[in-house]
Amino acid sequence: MDFPCRPAAGPGGRSRDETASGQTMPRFKLTLEYDGRPFVGWQRQENGLSVQAVLEQAAGMLCGGTPLAVTGSGRTDAGVHARGQVAHLDLPRAIDAHTVQGALNYHLKPHPVAVLAAEETAADFHARFSATARHYRYRIVNRRAPLTFDRGLAWHVIVPLDADAMHDAAQALVGRHDFTTFRHSQCQAKSPVKTLDYIRVTRDGEDIRLETGARSFLHHQARSITGTLKLVGEGKWTRRDLRHALDARDRAALGLNAPPDGLYFMKVEY
């Protein structure tokens, strides 16, 4: 395949819906899975390999080699994983979606990134701005023995955790709140007020799973919540302590930030 390409935008650049000649370019919605361990995160950066850059390179291979812009539904930090990240991509000419998926996966091959699904979508679909809900999972392996298969894929917590207590306390965070306490100091969101739709904490043997969803999340919000709930799980914090931390609206009131290892971006709804 060899035809004119639209180059990837620079950092922070937004994608365009049309070519310079005004011709509409078909837009594709991609559902992505990636193992975050080897990456500096989703976003293109100077200092290392990003998922976005790897995808833009692969997309470029569809049309002669110049990278094509790929826009994600949201960033993930270094070491954070995805099982259902969504991105969009404009191609300079019509290609059937099945071929797009296969060709991207072929060119992604050395990297642990896979296109689970590709579909042609409306020209006004935007992976980030059209999203109505995002879902995350956080995995804790709660056991004495070190991790083998799950190194970098879960948070290893040795002290026994009470998942029921974590679930109970977590309900204090559901709904609309000012989440300043649970926000990264460099978070770029305009408002710290977010509405958490649900948080569920369940245990299956040594595996503890936290599931949460919202229209959007603050930077580090899921990890900050998980880290603080871990303190509840080991009995150091009560549900009341958690509530006080939320009410403090102060990052200094945060209990603990969980490592990126256990975080999975599961699904985006539109």
Add this chain to the structure above:
Amino acid sequence: MDFPCRPAAGPGGRSRDETASGQTMPRFKLTLEYDGRPFVGWQRQENGLSVQAVLEQAAGMLCGGTPLAVTGSGRTDAGVHARGQVAHLDLPRAIDAHTVQGALNYHLKPHPVAVLAAEETAADFHARFSATARHYRYRIVNRRAPLTFDRGLAWHVIVPLDADAMHDAAQALVGRHDFTTFRHSQCQAKSPVKTLDYIRVTRDGEDIRLETGARSFLHHQARSITGTLKLVGEGKWTRRDLRHALDARDRAALGLNAPPDGLYFMKVEY
């Protein structure tokens, strides 16, 4: 810790219950988990790193550095994983089981091998000869997209498989049969007659799981059965073809041998 050690036996050596002076040495039963990807298999070999050698080195660190013999319930091939392999180990003096687990895990650290449980056991307990049942799982990821998290941890099959048909056909193998067809040419078992207690094939989304148990298995038996059932799953073989292959008692009648990637040694019963 520094005290006299019993060195590891050479290849094929059996462990002894007593020291040269006739003093009984405490025996420990270890439950082990390992990611088989970096190993040449369970058994100690000249040509690469084995799980057994790594454990024997770690055990030796409990008593001054000379490796101690570790006897497994059975071998696993290169690239095969374990979630519940069992081994026994004789220590030259009494150490509480909790310390044994912790110290072994500490010394195993660079390797993806973990001691899930350690308990002191009877002197006549033998990881291999006392076993009454062994359980394996085989994982297939049945999807078009390449693997990310599961590279080397599952068999990636792109062609759609009918798990119900696989399950149905597999029932022809349950019970006492001459499994010569499903046996490695270099299998060292005295008899090819084995009794399969059960085989279950189930699907959960793109994940297909085969579970099987028996008192003991022939070399490559689980992988040979899985490979052949894959042919049934894609409609190339019928249950009758499978039955004919079994009745042929001939390795040449084997359909396909599944790769080691998806095989997990799950549990040993005593």
